[in-house]
Amino acid sequence: MNTIKEKLTVLPDQPGCYLMKNKHGTVIYVGKAKVLKNRVRSYFTGSHDGKTQRLVGEIEDFEYIITSSNLEALILEMNLIKKYEPKYNVLLKDDKSYPYIKITKEEHPRLITTRKIKKDGAKYFGPYPNAGAANETKKLLDRLYPMRKCRTMPDRVCLYYHIGQCLAPCEFDVSRETNQKMVQDITKFLNNGHQQVKEDLRVKMHTASDELNFERAKELRDQIHHIDSVMEKQKMNINDTVNRDIFAYSVDKGWMCVQVFFIRSGKMIERDVSVFPYYQEPEEDFLTFLGQFYLREDHLKPKEVFIPIGINQEMAGQLLEIKVVQPARGKKKELVELAERNAAHALKERFSLIERDEARTVKAVEELAEAMQIDMPHRIESFDNSNIQGTDPVAAMVTFMDGKPFKKEYRKYKVKSVTGPDDYASMKEVIRRRYTRLLKESQPLPDLILVDGGKGQLSAALSVIEDELGMNVPVAGMAKNDKHNTSELIMGDPPAVIPLKRNSSSFYLLQRIQDEVHRFAITFHRQTRGKTMFSSVLDDIPGVGEKRKRALLKHFGSMKNMKEATVDDFRAIAIPDSVSRELLKRLQEAPAPK
Incomplete structure (x- = not known):
């Protein structure tokens, strides 16, 4: 904080951007200001609302960049946010993307729907409210304009040609002028020209009716109705056609x-x-x-x-x-x-x-920090082991950021150095591997480490974190009762129980973390054990080498699917009948995976 106070005294009265950093040196917020001196000082004076107070509580240092104008500061701020992705800034990183209709730029163009915009010379129309709306519009255009459908040119005509939805450039000569005319018509249609298309179809429908070609007239009538159902659902807002x-x-x-x-x-x-x-x-x-x-x-x-x-x-x-x-x-x-x-x-x-x-996330973390008498743990990492009588031992780590699961940072570990059911040794190995790597790569450490278990697991974790690695990070154990439910939180050496009310937000947070790390570890163990059992059965069968083992694993995926297969199913991947019968026999004798 002394460093911050010294920097505040020399801030310039010019426009620019400022970068707030936490104790790990990570940029957590980027802002801009017309007058840097006034804006940055305002964070450290006066009272703030809860969200701003949380930001200020994390700031350990800041930097600033002077610009020559407010516009430059705005553009620089956008670029810095994109570069650092600070957690307190607005990040437009949701999974929401909108579908577009695209006319490809090829010798024989195609009409497709896509969610990715590329600088490839193609024409894009949209966005559409959802994939259904885009697909309905595309189907309508496919009926009206027989453009090429296949991604790669086939060597003969396909069904689309026979139903009148493709001119089959794979077999017939389709001129550049014909393709360009269709592109122009589709572009006009999608730029609010569908009313003219309807009128043209209506004229053709009456002509067909006058010529007593009622079947053709009915087809044209259906196309007009389809245009109405697809294109007229949206209410007109402005009479012009400007996007x-x-x-x-x-x-x-x-x-x-x-x-x-x-x-x-x-x-x-x-x-x-x-x-x-x-x-x-x-x-x-x-x-x-x-x-x-x-x-x-x-x-x-x-x-x-x-x-x-x-x-x-x-x-x-x-x-x-x-x-x-x-x-x-x-x-x-x-x-x-x-x-x-x-x-x-x-x-x-x-x-x-x-x-x-x-109440379930940030405030629960604040409540937990107060009970443990530690700084607010924005990043919590939790570990759990899983094995059955020492077989296929694995471990898992989950990460919670501000009380929410951060699945991108989940990790799985296969225990390498431990034989037999030694839970403490497994915990030591996995924690050693995790934090040796973080320290070696100078990556940010968590604010709190939780281990699933009681005094033994906590002691094992502390022996690595404090004694071996010299880390100064709070560590606590999540003990369970006889019914395998979260019972209490223990911390320290010797361990002491942290007083938490059973109906508190912090206790519910611990339950969510413990349940999540247990679920993640169990799921990983089942996957590992299933693959091990699968491989071990295959290893003992004459005629099944590495190549056939890979083919079986790829084709069936699990012992259960293979057990339920027939000899004919094995023929599909070129397994001899004698080998498949022996394999089925061994599978029936093998214990069922749990």
Whole structure:
């Protein structure tokens, strides 16, 4: 903290970005400021709400970078967030991606749906609300325009040619002009030209009817109905056909909700809702969000963007490099206001969920830290062993970040140096392997280590963590009762029980961690043991070498599937009947996997 106080006195009164770091030197927050001196000092003076206080409580150091303008600071902030992915910043890293319809740029183009936007010269249309909407539209276009369907050219015509949905360039000459005409027609159709297509089909339908070709007239009528059912589901919002995104936001209690309406060809086809805590002025964090939004590959920039009045329009335009509009009247203004009302409603709805989630996660961690008299453990790593009478010993580690499972950091271990059912030795080996590697690679250490077990497991862990590796990290044991339920938390040498109320959030957190690490370890052990038993049966059978063993494992996957197979099933992978009969006999004699 002395270092921070010294740095605060020499902060410049210029625009720039600042990077807040925790005790491990990890960047946990990136911000921008018109005046660095005022903004950075504000974190360490006065009172703050809970979320800001949690951020400040983790800050051990900071750096800053001076820029020549506010716009430069905004762009630099976006790039730094992308580089460091700080946990307290807005990270648009959800799994949500939108489907598009794509016309490939090939000699004989194809019409496909995709969620990835590439700079490959192809034409992209969308985004669509969901895969179903995109696929329905594609099916409609397939009926109307017989473009190539196969990814690789076959050597003869396929079913699509016979049902009139492909011109079969694999066998017949299809001119470049014909392909370009279809591309132009599809582009026109998807850019709100489907009304003209309907009129053309209606004329053809009446002509076919006048010629008494009623079957053809019925086909055309069905196509018109299909266009109506697929293309007319969305309410028209704006009469023009400009592609635009409409942004609005609402703030309350230190949280922001941004609502985005996607308008394509005059229709609102989808919306995006993001709720997150903000730490700067709302207008500044909104601009940061706006810039980050289009860093995602699946968010293509439209022709123009609508934003609410009060945001720096010029800076937004320079940031996005497209037309930015702040509607002041009429239907366009109503759309921005509608997005704002939706944002306010979504924020209100999420508050109850956020508060309930915080009670189970962040506040539970705070309560646990208070009971253990340690710093708040943002990162908790927990270990458990699994074996049956010493066979196939394995261990597992799960990671919880701010009270939530962080599955990307889960780890599995096969115990190598221990023979027989020695739980303490297994715990020592796995913990030694884990933290020797972290120390060697200078990676951040956890704030709390939990081991599944009582005094013995805790003592084994401490002997490695403190005595061998010299780490200064709190370690505790999660003891169970006779019914294998979480009973108590023990800590120290000699171990002492940490007083936790059974109905407290911190005790429920421990139960979730213990259940999760046990589940992860048991699942890994079953997988390992099943493979071992499977391999051992195969090893004893004459005529089954390494090549056939791999083929059997790949084809059947488990002993259960193989037991239920017949001799004919083995013939499918070229196993002789004599070998397969002997294999089935051995499998019936082998004990069933548990």
